[in-house]
Amino acid sequence: MTPDNTTTARHAVSVRPARRTEHFVADVSETPLQATDRVKDEAAPLSLWGEAWKNLRKQPLFLISAFLILVVVAVSLFPGLFSQIDPTSEACQLANSDAGPAAGHPLGFTQQGCDVYARVIFGTRSSVTVGLFTTIGVLLIGGIMGAVAGYYGGWIDSVLARINDIFFALPLILGAIVLMQLPMFRTNRTVWTLVLILIVFGWPQIARITRGAVIEVRNADFVTAARSLGVSKFGALMRHVMPNSLAPIIVVATISLGTFIVAESTLSFLGIGLPPSVMSWGNDIQAAQASLRSNPMPLLYPAIALSITVLSFIMLGDALRDALDPKARKR
Amino acid sequence: MSASVDFQEAGYATERPLLEIKNLAIGFTTSNGEVNAVRNAHLTVMPGETVAIVGESGSGKSTTALAAIGLLPGNGRVAAGQILFDGEDISNASEKRMIELRGNSIGMVPQDPMSNLNPVWKIGDQVRETLKANGLPSGPDDVAKVLSQAGLPDAGSRAKQYPHEFSGGMRQRALIAIGLACQPRLLIADEPTSALDVTVQRQILDHLDKMTTELGTAVLLITHDLGLAAERADQVVVMYRGQVVESGPSLELLQNPQHPYTQRLVASAPSLASRRIQAAKELGVETDDMLAPTETGVVEPSTSDDVLQIQNLRKVFKLRSGLGKSTDFTAVDDISFSVKRGTTTAIVGESGSGKSTVAQMVLNLLTPTSGKIIFDGVDTSTLNSKEIFAFRRRVQPIFQDPYGSLDPMYNIFRTIEEPLRTHKIGDKASREKKVRELLDQVALPQSTMQRYPNELSGGQRQRVAIARALALDPEVIICDEAVSALDVLVQAQVLNLLAELQSRLGLTYLFITHDLAVVRQIADRVCVMEKGKLVETGSTDDVFEAPQQEYTRALLNAIPGAGLMLPPEMEVA
Numbered sequence: 001m002t003p004d005n006t007t008t009a010r011h012a013v014s015v016r017p018a019r020r021t022e023h024f025v026a027d028v029s030e031t032p033l034q035a036t037d038r039v040k041d042e043a044a045p046l047s048l049w050g051e052a053w054k055n056l057r058k059q060p061l062f063l064i065s066a067f068l069i070l071v072v073v074a075v076s077l078f079p080g081l082f083s084q085i086d087p088t089s090e091a092c093q094l095a096n097s098d099a100g101p102a103a104g105h106p107l108g109f110t111q112q113g114c115d116v117y118a119r120v121i122f123g124t125r126s127s128v129t130v131g132l133f134t135t136i137g138v139l140l141i142g143g144i145m146g147a148v149a150g151y152y153g154g155w156i157d158s159v160l161a162r163i164n165d166i167f168f169a170l171p172l173i174l175g176a177i178v179l180m181q182l183p184m185f186r187t188n189r190t191v192w193t194l195v196l197i198l199i200v201f202g203w204p205q206i207a208r209i210t211r212g213a214v215i216e217v218r219n220a221d222f223v224t225a226a227r228s229l230g231v232s233k234f235g236a237l238m239r240h241v242m243p244n245s246l247a248p249i250i251v252v253a254t255i256s257l258g259t260f261i262v263a264e265s266t267l268s269f270l271g272i273g274l275p276p277s278v279m280s281w282g283n284d285i286q287a288a289q290a291s292l293r294s295n296p297m298p299l300l301y302p303a304i305a306l307s308i309t310v311l312s313f314i315m316l317g318d319a320l321r322d323a324l325d326p327k328a329r330k331r
Numbered sequence: 332m333s334a335s336v337d338f339q340e341a342g343y344a345t346e347r348p349l350l351e352i353k354n355l356a357i358g359f360t361t362s363n364g365e366v367n368a369v370r371n372a373h374l375t376v377m378p379g380e381t382v383a384i385v386g387e388s389g390s391g392k393s394t395t396a397l398a399a400i401g402l403l404p405g406n407g408r409v410a411a412g413q414i415l416f417d418g419e420d421i422s423n424a425s426e427k428r429m430i431e432l433r434g435n436s437i438g439m440v441p442q443d444p445m446s447n448l449n450p451v452w453k454i455g456d457q458v459r460e461t462l463k464a465n466g467l468p469s470g471p472d473d474v475a476k477v478l479s480q481a482g483l484p485d486a487g488s489r490a491k492q493y494p495h496e497f498s499g500g501m502r503q504r505a506l507i508a509i510g511l512a513c514q515p516r517l518l519i520a521d522e523p524t525s526a527l528d529v530t531v532q533r534q535i536l537d538h539l540d541k542m543t544t545e546l547g548t549a550v551l552l553i554t555h556d557l558g559l560a561a562e563r564a565d566q567v568v569v570m571y572r573g574q575v576v577e578s579g580p581s582l583e584l585l586q587n588p589q590h591p592y593t594q595r596l597v598a599s600a601p602s603l604a605s606r607r608i609q610a611a612k613e614l615g616v617e618t619d620d621m622l623a624p625t626e627t628g629v630v631e632p633s634t635s636d637d638v639l640q641i642q643n644l645r646k647v648f649k650l651r652s653g654l655g656k657s658t659d660f661t662a663v664d665d666i667s668f669s670v671k672r673g674t675t676t677a678i679v680g681e682s683g684s685g686k687s688t689v690a691q692m693v694l695n696l697l698t699p700t701s702g703k704i705i706f707d708g709v710d711t712s713t714l715n716s717k718e719i720f721a722f723r724r725r726v727q728p729i730f731q732d733p734y735g736s737l738d739p740m741y742n743i744f745r746t747i748e749e750p751l752r753t754h755k756i757g758d759k760a761s762r763e764k765k766v767r768e769l770l771d772q773v774a775l776p777q778s779t780m781q782r783y784p785n786e787l788s789g790g791q792r793q794r795v796a797i798a799r800a801l802a803l804d805p806e807v808i809i810c811d812e813a814v815s816a817l818d819v820l821v822q823a824q825v826l827n828l829l830a831e832l833q834s835r836l837g838l839t840y841l842f843i844t845h846d847l848a849v850v851r852q853i854a855d856r857v858c859v860m861e862k863g864k865l866v867e868t869g870s871t872d873d874v875f876e877a878p879q880q881e882y883t884r885a886l887l888n889a890i891p892g893a894g895l896m897l898p899p900e901m902e903v904a
Contacts, residue, residue, distance in 0.1 A: 022579065023577075023578075023579035023580070023583055023584065023587070023589070024575070024577060024578045024579060025576070025577050025589040025590050026574060026575060026576045026577060026590060028590065028591060030371075030574070031571060031572070031574045031576045031590070031592070033571075033591045033592055033595075034572070037788055037790040037791060037820075037821045037824060047740070047742065047783045048739055048740060048783065048785065050783075051785070220735055221730045221731075221732055221735035221736035222735065222736050222737055222738040222739075224696065224728075224730070225728060225730060225736050225737075225796075225799075226738075226749065227696065228694050228695075228696060228723060228727070228728050229723055229727075229749065229750045229753050229754075229803075230719075230720045230723035230724065230750075230753050230754060231749075231753050235753075240738050240740075243738075243740040244738065244739065244740055
């Protein structure tokens with residue numbers, strides 16, 4: 001096993017008197033030899049997402065936020081299941097104006113005599129719709145712009161990055177306020193115009209995150225390997241680069257979903273978001289403002305609903321970040 | 332196990348061991364519970380002696396050394412046993428006591444010279460910090476003296492520079508200067524040169540040897556390289572899976588390994604192996620027999636035996652230097668060589684020699700500035716996109732980093748299937764059959780198909796990468812440092828696999844590496860590159876036995892343990 005010629009020469013770098021020591025050999029039965037580089041096939045196969053899911057399942061932060069989000073989504077899809085009372089203005093009776101909780105009306109009444117609980121339940125849908133669809137739109141536009149800029153680089157990147165900077169410099173709310181004043185939007189305020197305007201000012205953040213993630217992945221060896229297989233440049237982007245850049249994008253998108261809901265409420269509160277005919281938390285908070293001193297409850301409940309929803313999305317984003325961050329996973 | 336008896340026999344009765352580790356056990360608390368990193372470890376370092384701990388990654392060698400200087404990570408602790416430094420048990424010593432010991436009694440040279448110097452501090456300041464912390468005079472002259480002792484030329488002005496202005500070797504010298512600044516009695520060197528080129532490694536280790544001999548410093552050297560350990564240390568301790576499996580005088584241990592693990596290690600240490608892996612030649616397969624076309628019929632029998640010809644290849648990169656200006660950097664300078672079908676040609680060079688640039692150009696991922704790459708009689712620069720697609724099928728790469736070359740989102744089946752799908756070969760069932768065959772070829776169980784790269788070790792990933800490269804029945808495989816990141820035993824396993832595949836499938840390898848020891852094991856021909864130029868080519872035997880160029884000789888001479896294997900007349904002083 002030992003080549004014979006090892007005896008011939010020892011490098012005479014240091015000539016110290018060698019200490020004579022016992023040649024210790026551990027008991028083989030105590031230090032059993034294992035096959036070199038054996039595949040461990042005991043555990044079930046686990047993808048990165050599978051591993052992230054395994055981590056997530058154990059996190060209280062994730063469980064709580066996911067539960068709350070499920071509730072909010074259920075409420076926005078089927079508000080009728082949670083409240084049988086008609087919350088619209090026509091059904092409100094002024095006789096109940098600012099009345100406290102009563103049987104069947106656990107949260108009391110607004111100044112217009114509408115049931116607060118029913119309005120909070122039915123107002124969920126517009127907030128969630130705006131948040132969800134704005135996020136989807138922002139992901140599409142920001143994702144494409146960021147991916148193209150990051151992956152192809154060069155002058156494309158320079159042009160897209162400047163456009164990105166311009167929109168990034170405009171604050172979301174301020175931009176929305178200005179745009180909503182334009183005649184075409186002022187006369188036609190719906191959930192969808194609001195979504196459109198929030199997308200216009202919301203995409204740069206996602207674009208920036210996507211660009212960074214794509215730049216990080218595009219030089220990875222596995223992308224070069226795929227290219228040298230004959231996979232086209234665009235094919236490598238879609239099949240290898242994007243799936244590996246998704247994690248940070250999802251985290252940021254989840255958190256910004258919460259901020260878009262806040263933006264909707266803010267604009268509605270200012271009276272330039274959804275028209276008063278559409279039920280939304282922002283509109284309710286704005287309406288309740290008038291009677292804040294005498295009866296703060298109608299303002300409090302939609303505000304709580306808003307806070308819980310936004311907080312759950314932000315918490316979910318945090319939990320996802322912990323689960324998807326490879327550095328955190330090694331611990 | 333009474334090691335002390337032997338010291339008395341050897342006349343060391345009066346001398347007390349400087350560092351003695353007895354029955355040491357180290358545990359880490361992780362999210363998966365307590366993990367025992369080290370069990371039942373023992374070793375002894377006498378004053379002025381060099382002791383090496385050898386082991387593969389995860390063997391517990393660095394953990395043992397970190398415990399000796401009290402720098403275990405927060406979740407690690409000494410679970411049992413003693414660490415005696417000059418008779419004092421420091422295994423559970425207070426942080427205050429450890430701070431007293433660190434620096435002036437126990438010094439440390441860390442592994443990675445790139446990340447262990449603070450990038451925003453001048454080198455001199457970092458040395459001064461060490462001197463100050465240990466209450467030594469720390470004027471500019473003292474700092475310069477410490478640096479020049481570590482072999483940094485022009486130390487006075489060098490001290491005013493920042494780490495990014497230093498090369499890897501110079502940084503390591505600075506780290507050695509810091510480690511030895513306070514003339515400690517024990518120096519722990521954790522893989523001090525594994526990030527450096529061999530010739531630089533040699534210089535640094537020679538200098539470290541000289542310094543520690545002059546100062547009478549004992550050295551605890553942590554390394555994965557058995558050849559290096561045997562060359563530099565008086566005693567070698569072999570660790571395996573957290574336990575000491577064998578220890579003793581280095582030469583004796585090397586010549587007469589007792590434990591099966593040590594035997595395995597000695598047998599596969601590339602720096603000690605003197606022969607090529609013989610798979611191809613033993614089977615009596617000659618290159619001519621390998622010209623048969625593969626089953627897919629893509630291969631047209633070529634008149635030329637040279638599957639790859641590189642002619643006067645040059646690559647010039649434009650480096651940006653200020654506004655609108657650029658300077659030329661010649662990465663590859665007028666290189667010509669040819670690769671015979673069915674053989675292995677190695678391109679050897681140190682970092683910055685341009686060897687990887689050559690690989691990229693052969694793979695048609697980079698366009699040469701001038702010169703030709705002729706593959707099977709056709710100049711690759713004239714190929715249109717359809718022909719390039721066909722070319723890709725016949726020339727496949729295997730990359731260095733087994734952690735980076737597989738898409739973490741793809742399971743092994745998809746990873747190996749991707750080339751087949753990209754080239755639209757077969758239907759789903761036949762592709763699955765092919766993937767199973769490929770896994771068999773690289774000796775991975777078929778159950779691996781459903782796994783993801785993060786569940787496999789480096790060697791296993793590299794075998795997956797090989798399977799993937801083989802999927803299209805290529806003729807040429809470009810291995811860019813394909814085994815450099817692997818542990819010795821795993822490396823030997825992968826090299827054997829490559830040799831076996833070559834003899835079975837008639838593959839041609841272009842092997843890019845910095846490791847001459849590996850070249851000797853696998854290559855038929857060697858091209859030595861230095862700073863973009865080809866300095867020497869020849870058959871492996873010729874180059875190793877009679878190197879013509881000074882640079883080649885220096886490279887050969889710098890292989891750790893080279894002196895242990897070469898016959899005396901071969902040794903170049």
